[in-house]
Amino acid sequence: MFSAHLTRRDLLLSAAAATFFVSSGEYGLAQGLKDCEDCGGIGFLPMQNRKPYFHIEGQPAPKAADAVPHRYCPKCQPDKKDADLVEEQVARLKTAQDAHKTWEKEFGSPLVRIETRHITVHTQVPLPECKEVGQGFENYAAHVQNLTGTMELTRSRPENYEMMSLLGQPAYNKFREVMEKLFTPEQRGEQWSSGRSVMAFDHPLIPVFYENQPTLRQRPPAHGVAFIGGRKQLSLQTDGKTPLWLAEGYAEYSEYVALKKNLWHTVYNANPAPVPGDWVSQLRQLAVAKQLRPWSEQMTRDLRSWEAADYLQTFGMVTFLIQAEPKKFLSFTRKLREGASDTQALEEAYSKKLTQLEIDGNKWIASRR
Numbered sequence: 428m429f430s431a432h433l434t435r436r437d438l439l440l441s442a443a444a445a446t447f448f449v450s451s452g453e454y455g456l457a458q459g460l461k462d463c464e465d466c467g468g469i470g471f472l473p474m475q476n477r478k479p480y481f482h483i484e485g486q487p488a489p490k491a492a493d494a495v496p497h498r499y500c501p502k503c504q505p506d507k508k509d510a511d512l513v514e515e516q517v518a519r520l521k522t523a524q525d526a527h528k529t530w531e532k533e534f535g536s537p538l539v540r541i542e543t544r545h546i547t548v549h550t551q552v553p554l555p556e557c558k559e560v561g562q563g564f565e566n567y568a569a570h571v572q573n574l575t576g577t578m579e580l581t582r583s584r585p586e587n588y589e590m591m592s593l594l595g596q597p598a599y600n601k602f603r604e605v606m607e608k609l610f611t612p613e614q615r616g617e618q619w620s621s622g623r624s625v626m627a628f629d630h631p632l633i634p635v636f637y638e639n640q641p642t643l644r645q646r647p648p649a650h651g652v653a654f655i656g657g658r659k660q661l662s663l664q665t666d667g668k669t670p671l672w673l674a675e676g677y678a679e680y681s682e683y684v685a686l687k688k689n690l691w692h693t694v695y696n697a698n699p700a701p702v703p704g705d706w707v708s709q710l711r712q713l714a715v716a717k718q719l720r721p722w723s724e725q726m727t728r729d730l731r732s733w734e735a736a737d738y739l740q741t742f743g744m745v746t747f748l749i750q751a752e753p754k755k756f757l758s759f760t761r762k763l764r765e766g767a768s769d770t771q772a773l774e775e776a777y778s779k780k781l782t783q784l785e786i787d788g789n790k791w792i793a794s795r796r
Contacts, residue, residue: 579664
């Protein structure tokens, strides 16, 4: 998608433009596929006999066949040939490093490029952490594809979804300098100034976070990539109509299925967060003790008042909704995409009143081990 005549600004903007294209629901397809029940209108399905794939800069060049992210849906695209998907990867891999080299040039220092089938990460972290980043997001993708049987929760591609994982505040400050050089205030958006003092900024052009040497061990960057990257997949699925409780809970769920620990949360206030690590046990304790809030209250709770239990409960609600009945979870997200409220979408997708879903969900959570 990149070519030699593009300016540096064009080169970096292309990723954001491609992400918008995917979020519009087209996914690079012709019209008329949205009603396919098998693929959810995407036109593709997860690969059969799926094998893990991620590539770290400096390793031998990946094989195009290994990088193919999906197969054609035989129901709505019966005339398409999966062999053509390999040729697409051959073409993509020829220019896959272009944007990365531009970032390195602007930074004035080396970065390591990591790609999976659904994300590109530009990073400064050591090789062991790079491997965990790649494997973590691969774990997430494999999990949701196997669970749902679709590509609906892995919509992005490495050429249209990039992330920065940096070391130290000076690197983050440099990132901000580069962004201010390449993008106008309108492109950076109103929240740009508020991101100056944070360690993670899920910016729509390119998400970024940094760790320091002490926090690198306490909170490996793979967790940030899975948390932010998973949340992005849900945003693409709902066309940006994800309620905040669901966005937070799904990000936590993504991190958990990728790495089996919860170390990240979005900071909304100065209240204590859950103890990092085993959120499943902490959540189960709340459920057994009947200390979970009514779902109607949790779904409308002011984020500025959130406490540790709120993070745990939204994690539990999402985990129940997607694992207990994956196809109904997809139906729920599609209804959100169409403009339904979260309560309406839940009740229609699961064919239950919200109060009954709450009862079933709390029982399910209390029984988990």
